[in-house]
Amino acid sequence: MVEPSEVQRGLEDVVALESRICFIDGLQGRLIYQGYDIRDLAARSTFEEVAYLLWYGQLPNAAQLTDLRARFGALRTLPEPLVQRIQSMPLESHPMDVLRTTVSMLALFEPEETKPGASSIGGAQRLTAALPTIIGTFHRERSGLPPLRPRPELSQAAYLVYALLDRDPTELEARAIDVALILHADHELNASTFAARVTASTLSDLYSSVTSAVGTLKGPLHGGANERVMELLDEIGTPELAETVVKEKLSRHERIMGFGHRVYKVEDPRATILREWSRKVGEAKGNLRYYELLRKVEEVVHREKGLYPNVDLYSGSVYSLLGVPHDLFTPIFAASRVSGWTAHVLEEYQDLRLIRPTAKYIGPTDLQYVPVESRAP
Numbered sequence: 001m002v003e004p005s006e007v008q009r010g011l012e013d014v015v016a017l018e019s020r021i022c023f024i025d026g027l028q029g030r031l032i033y034q035g036y037d038i039r040d041l042a043a044r045s046t047f048e049e050v051a052y053l054l055w056y057g058q059l060p061n062a063a064q065l066t067d068l069r070a071r072f073g074a075l076r077t078l079p080e081p082l083v084q085r086i087q088s089m090p091l092e093s094h095p096m097d098v099l100r101t102t103v104s105m106l107a108l109f110e111p112e113e114t115k116p117g118a119s120s121i122g123g124a125q126r127l128t129a130a131l132p133t134i135i136g137t138f139h140r141e142r143s144g145l146p147p148l149r150p151r152p153e154l155s156q157a158a159y160l161v162y163a164l165l166d167r168d169p170t171e172l173e174a175r176a177i178d179v180a181l182i183l184h185a186d187h188e189l190n191a192s193t194f195a196a197r198v199t200a201s202t203l204s205d206l207y208s209s210v211t212s213a214v215g216t217l218k219g220p221l222h223g224g225a226n227e228r229v230m231e232l233l234d235e236i237g238t239p240e241l242a243e244t245v246v247k248e249k250l251s252r253h254e255r256i257m258g259f260g261h262r263v264y265k266v267e268d269p270r271a272t273i274l275r276e277w278s279r280k281v282g283e284a285k286g287n288l289r290y291y292e293l294l295r296k297v298e299e300v301v302h303r304e305k306g307l308y309p310n311v312d313l314y315s316g317s318v319y320s321l322l323g324v325p326h327d328l329f330t331p332i333f334a335a336s337r338v339s340g341w342t343a344h345v346l347e348e349y350q351d352l353r354l355i356r357p358t359a360k361y362i363g364p365t366d367l368q369y370v371p372v373e374s375r376a377p
């Protein structure tokens with residue numbers, strides 16, 4: 001048993017549970033989903049296959065994959081009253097706030113899912129299919145774009161592009177988004193997944209767990225970092241200024257978003273893959289500005305701080321090249337990670353134990369109560 005006096009701030013290096021879903025080798029820079037290396041999955045699979053893999057522990061055969069695609073297509077449509085509620089949300093809201101609130105609201109329309117410990121792969125599929133629709137419905141409303149059609153024939157990646165940009169992606173764009181979705185699908189006990197598992201461990205339901213996770217992903221130290229990377233690039237402007245701007249920030253002890261990781265001590269393998277996609281999409285669009293800026297920022301941060309890029313460094317550049325507004329980057333992350341969150345919640349229900357750590361109390365224990373009228377003003 002861990003001595004109560006040993007505080008692991010941020011639960012760093014604490015092994016909280018056993019899981020079969022995801023393995024990170026932080027020293028070798030490897031990421032494994034259910035036994036498969038992410039590099040292989042990013043090169044050869046699709047998001048649908050990966051979601052299936054996370055939920056069922058094995059890759060789907062052709063019939064199972066066709067079935068899952070059909071299910072996603074069918075489950076994309078939201079109840080009309082929910083669509084109206086999304087459309088009446090304040091247009092200036094951050095899409096992550098809209099997403100968090102709407103996931104929670106969706107549960108009201110699917111009461112079977114709100115029973116204690118309700119654990120169905122159906123719920124996981126519903127949420128995974130619905131997230132792009134939720135984000136797209138809000139974004140279209142605030143941008144004056146026409147309402148969404150279900151488009152069941154599209155893959156999740158192509159549907160996401162259609163939902164957000166009101167156009168079909170090119171083959172290269174669809175593959176770039178598909179790879180980004182594959183790379184973001186799971187990452188062991190990251191903060192949002194842990195939040196989801198903590199909620200599930202109380203025997204609460206899948207939708208509540210995912211609501212907790214969306215709120216946790218929003219933070220700039222987690223999923224919100226990709227949006228901040230693009231703000232940094234806008235601030236830097238040209239590669240020649242990268243050195244000065246980054247050094248100034250470091251001298252003020254500011255964090256450079258998209259760098260550093262709690263688990264990886266080498267380059268995040270997802271960053272390696274996304275760097276290539278940033279270059280490929282940049283070349284196809286005749287715009288390598290982001291890629292070149294990021295390469296320069298990387299060089300300075302590594303030289304000055306010895307830090308490596310993480311998944312958030314290059315993802316935003318790929319989305320920006322497609323025309324996706326910055327505040328939709330983290331919602332895209334959520335649209336992928338929901339597959340991992342739900343896989344972990346289902347796993348939590350299989351071997352449930354209330355997650356409840358302890359705190360080392362450092363306050364007083366013997367203060368005397370003083371009635372309010374006798375307290376010093």
Ligand code: COA
Binds near residue numbers: 225255257262
């Ligand atoms: N920019 C500048 N310095 C950084 C840094 C960054 N992105 N990440 C870590 N550091 C520095 C810290 O300031 C600290 O330096 P110090 O020892 O001189 O004080 C040292 O590296 C260790 O950082 P620490 O905060 O203890 O590491 P962590 O494991 O808690 O942090 C992150 C992990 C991800 C929170 C952190 O790297 C970070 O804030 N990154 C930026 C946000 C980001 O990209 N998040 C997405 C993660 S996928």
